[in-house]
Amino acid sequence: MLNTSLEYLKTLIKKKVSVKELEDILFNLGFEIDSLKGDEIAIEITPDRPDLLSTHGLARAINVFLFEKPKKYEAKKSEIKVFVDESVNSVRPYTVCSVVRNLKFDEQNLKEIVNFQEKLHETFARKRKKAAIGVYPLEKITPPIYYKAVEPQKIKFVPLDSDKEMNGNEILKKHEKGRKYGELLLGKKLYPIFIDSKNEILSMPPIINSAKLGKVTTKTKDVFIECSGEDIFTLLKTLNLIATTLADFGGNIYSVEVIYPDKKLETPDLKPEEVKINILNVNKILGTNISKEEAINFLERMGYLIEGGKVFAPCYRTDILHEIDIIDDIGRAYGVKNFKPDFPLIATTGGLLKETKIKNRIRELMIGLGFQEVFTLILSSSEEQFSKMRFESKAIFLQNQIEKSINMLRVSLLPELLKVLKNSQHYRFPQKIFEIAEVILPDEKTETKSIDKTNICALISNSVVNYEEISSVLDSLFSNLHISYKLKEVRDKRFINGRSAKIVIDKEEKGIIGEFCPKVLENFNLENPVVGFEVDLSLLLKHPGN
Amino acid sequence: MYKLTEEGLKYLKKGLPEINLVKKLKEKELKFTDAKKLENFNIALLWAKKNNWIKIEKGILKLTEKGERATKEKYKIEELLNKVEKNELSEEEVKILSKRNLIKKEKEIRMERKEILNLTPELLKTGLWREVKFKKYNVEVPGKKIYPGKKHPLNLIIEKIREIFVEMGFEELNGPLIETAFWDMDSMFIPQDHPAREIQDTFYLSGKGDLPDKELVNKIREVQEKGGKTGSIGWKIKWNPEIARQLLLRTHTTAVTYRKFAKGIKIPSKYFCIGRVFRNEEADSTHLPEFHQAEGFIAAEGLNLRSLMGFIKEFYSKIGIEKIKFKFAYNPYTEPSLEAFGYSEKMKRWIELINSGIFRPEALAPYNIKVPVIAWGLAVERLAMFVFEKKSIKEILGHTCDLKDLREYDILKVEKW
Incomplete structure (x- = not known):
């Protein structure tokens, strides 16, 4: 997303365009105006085009699209050298650098370059992992510049947005940027720094610049730019993105000699x-x-x-x-708009999966029995699947969920359908609901260490309802599927003792049926009795992927 | 038309009271006080006396000679009663019976008969239904609400999409909900450092899954790192099989497409899949961490961007949208990619339902697919929300759907939309 000022963008586009025209041009290029409030415009930029994340970059694309000849960017030699010490190998091995001179910064383009830098950090640079960008007022720096890694406690400088000198460890703990990006240096014995010939620290990448050497202001004319990271290809591209934008501000790009123990690079490489x-x-x-x-x-x-x-x-x-x-x-x-849709005739025969057809037949039967189909979620919680149900089983748990009401994949449909009843208590009874859907269980034998099983679950709730009502539904289901089954009384804490049975097909336990224990009903805040069953249909339906 | 009155009907079944009386007296004489207890005694007495069948001596009822005879002979009135149903009465006879109130004009009888609520098997068997009057209902009052079993509206949408795909010649596919990153991402040229792989977008599970055969794994490595033999430069980052083994909840149905690519596809062919996918997001009115995608792909010689547009146009038209527009889009495994908007006449606005593209060469080469493959996918719940005019996805999917709504929604909505 590019957030900028509409007026600013318009001054950069060298032809007068209305908002409507701007919208059309962007739409044609594949981008959309997300919002426009007063002068504040937000434009959706797809992740393949980080070069459009600056107002100047977008204006450049619009100008060439409308009429302008594309500009060829070139770099003159600056004679500035950056020496890379091998100590950075273990932490952040690469850097590429550039200088841009004769800049005229004002509030607007200063804000612009800071924003662009941040946008690149978040997207193309993968939260500073692949690349971190530093821009410095060149006049404060005494070249040559050294890129090396030292022990954190020996790094001492006043970081930007602070007035206190801190060491490397303190920056990670106390500084806002340190807390945000600190994990990129986590566990490293040495932290990288850029330092000049007067032993003044420019910055500790990828965290923060020094307040003294690393703050660009409207008085700054020339800047030094470095990009550091793990992947030289990304670094070179990132450097080009920043340097060409500064050139569009009116600056002249100069190359820097980056000297590694084993090689020399002249960067940036602006050659198309x-x-x-x-x-x-x-x-x-x-x-x-x-x-x-x-x-x-x-x-x-x-x-x-x-x-x-x-x-x-x-x-x-x-x-x-x-x-x-x-x-x-x-x-x-x-x-x-100039592409004419074409509908070629390609002769193929269509068809549904056998599983789909079987599920549809069974659904039709349940609907015929007067059951309302419901559609519940696979993502569930151990509270609902286990604690409230007084039930336990092997299950697959989530580890990084943002939505806090979930923590596992359901192993049973029963609690999910009880939740439907819970939300429906003010509606007419009897309530008869069913669902045919997947539950997911761990299975070490499969490629994905799990197995999706398709279960059918049906519940009846009414002021008076009993086991026989639900067992006749189950019987009707199996009779119509021509499956012979047996019910074997079982003690199961989910159900009232003496009113629950396991469902056995071919000597294998395939499901459970019963009248829910009042404790379970209480746990789900249900005020009417509920009977139900759940049966594994894998007898009829193949596990997908196997 | 004359019909027996209730009285007449009773006499036809049980005999006339005066006959019953003389029959009784033939058995034995009765004290007047005892005879009084007989059924319809007053009527019996009236007519028996009129016919000169009985006399009363010292409080005792006795038969006359005429009365003796009456017990043996056929009684005129009884004969007449038998003729009523057959509609054979003469005018004179009508008068006789009418006078005793044993018959009435049909219409009048109906007015008089007892009103009943329910026709019963008993009434049908005995024929007594002829004699009863059915209580009038207020037939203009709408019926009391009853709830049938019904399909869930989201399933109606899914069925509709299936129907469209099958009509267009697509074969259905499915695949597992838990996937390895390999099938969900690596197989289709998504780089290993792609933002979509980050934990705030994808549900990762503990443990690692298995990778497919080495040959395919190597092809994926080559194409990811250096573009393989496709002429691409690749992503230029080292491909790590351990990242590919990571288990996750599938983030898109394209994982199913790629399992099919690896198994082998016919040329030409069309396949589709509708399935649940997961995104690690917070739930709000337009997002749930799980939802459904429908996706179709076509592999055939000669397919291009215009044919992709043509198929999408056809697809949209089958869900009732004729006016469409396209926008170039970005997707790591298709290029060019298009977003397709449809204009809803009802809502008077453009809605974005379909994402599509032509698979990149790097995303096909490892499977030895040498013809263009075009694909498009749509967000199923989004379509359902439009069709059923719902503002929140929670009204379309999950235990949060309102039961009353499920019981009462318009079953033709999908067809009328």
């Missing part, structure tokens, strides 16, 4: 990458009949650079893995 397009493939995928020249024009409108008939993907694009991604861009520029 040549892409090949096969027009046959384009038309095959899009179902169009466009010429190569047209395709190239379309790509230019999508920001691709065209030089001597060759096509180059812009350096800030992170999503081009394959020719198909370029074809997608041609499609967008061609205009989604």
Whole structure:
């Protein structure tokens, strides 16, 4: 999501556009205005396009789409060096850097670059895991700069948004950013820092900059940028995203020499990458009949650079893995409205799974017996499945649920249907409900260490209701399925003693039937007696996936 | 038409009172005081005297000679009673019986008869139904509410979607609810660091599942890391089989599609799946951590973006939406991807139901699928909420659905929508 000012965006678009026109352009490109309140606009950006998470980036895409020639970004040499110490290998092994000069910051674009940095951290940089970005006022730094890892207690500086000097450990514990991103350094003996030639700390990535060297203000003219992380490809792309946006602010990009113990990198690498397009493939995928020249024009409108008939993907694009991604861009520029839907005749025969058909037949029978079908949830809680039911069994538990009312996968439908009755007590009785649905049980023998079983469960609740009423329903079910079964009296704490039986088919226990124990009814806050049964239908229905 | 009155009917069955009296007297004489206790004595006495059949001597009733004869002969009135049903009475005879109030015009009789509520087998067997009057109902009052067994409305929607897919030539598939990350994500070229894999989106379970055969696992590794032989650069991150073994609640039905890809598909072919999926979210009026997806895919030579649009258009039209528009979208395993909106005439607005795309080459190559595969999916509860005009998903799925609503919803809604 890009949250920005509509007016600001409009000043960056070099053609006068109304909100409606803006909406149409965005829709064509595949993005939508999520909300517009006064001047505050929120635009939904898909995760493949982090370059559009800044107002300047979005304006760049709109401008080239409307008329402008795509800009080629280039870096001059800055002669600034960054030395990478091998101590960072164990914690955050890579960095790539850049310098941007002659910037004119004002409140608006300062806010913009901070926001863009944060958006990139959260999305493309995977919460700073893959990349953390630092931007510094260059005039406060004395190059060369060193990237190394040291013991946390030896790192001492005043972090941004604080007035106290802290050591590495304190920052993790006390600073807001330390608490938020601290787990990225958890268990590391050494923490990484950027430090200059005067032994002034620039920052402790991926957590926080120094207040002294790491705060860009409206007075800042030149900036030093570093990206640190685990994956050099992501770092280079991230650096390009930030550097090109600053260039769009009016700055000039300069490269930095990053010197590793075993190699030297000159970064950023803004060279656009040549892409090949096969027009046959384009038309095959899009179902169009466009010429190569047209395709190239379309790509230019999508920001691709065209030089001597060759096509180059812009350096800030992170999503081009394959020719198909370029074809997608041609499609967008061609205009989604210009595609005529085509309905080819492809002769195939359709059909339902046998399981679906069997379930439908059984559902029809239950409906014929006057039962209302219900549709309950698989995600349940041990309180409802076990404690309230006075029941126990093996089960699969959740570990990271955000919704706190759930903690396991249901093993039985009975409590779920009791919950339906609980919500229905002010309605007419008798209440007869049923469901045919899955329960999930642990099973070490299967590929997914679990088995989905399809059960049928039926309940009757009324001011007066007894075991015989439900046993005749069960009998009707089995008679119509031509399944012979036996009922064997059983003591089960869910039911009244002497009023419950296990359901046995082919000597195997397949279910339970009975009149619910008043304690269970009390636990579910039910005021009327309930009888019911639950039977495993795996006899008839195959477990999916096996 | 004349009909027996209740009295006439009684006499026809039990005999006329005067006859019964003379028969009794033939057995033995009776004291007047005892005779008084007989049924219909006053009537019997009146007519027996009129016919000169009896006399009273010292308080004792005795038969006359004429009375003696009457016990043996047929009694005129009795004969006449027998003729009533056959409708053979002469005018004279009608007068005789009418005078004794034993017959009446049919209409009049009805007015008089006892009103009854229920026709019983007894009344039918004895024929007495002819003599009773049925109590009038207020037939214009609507009937008392009764509740049939009914399908759940969400199942009606699911059935409708199944019906549409089958009509369009799709075969149904299913798959397990618990999956390995391999089938839910890795198999379809979702990178191992994709945000959707994070714990705030996916329910992870303890333990690890099994990976499929080594050959497929290696192909997935190659395509994820370097794009395999597809011409793609891949995700450029090291692929970790341990992450792929992670057990989770499936987040989309595409896992079922990929199990089918691995098992092998016919060319051309169309398959679909409707199933429950899970997202680690808090429940609110539009979200539940579990819901249903319907998904269909077609593998055939010559399919392209326009045919994807054509199939979606056809599908939308089958759920009653004719006006549609598309928007390019993003999905890690399809490219191009499209969102399809349908215009609801009833709601007067665009609704977003369908997501779709053409599977990426990297997402097909490991399964040796060499033709284009197009696919689309829709959120089942969303459609159900539109059709049944519900504001909250909890009114469509779960124990929170209102029983009264389930008992009373319009069963044709899906067809009328």
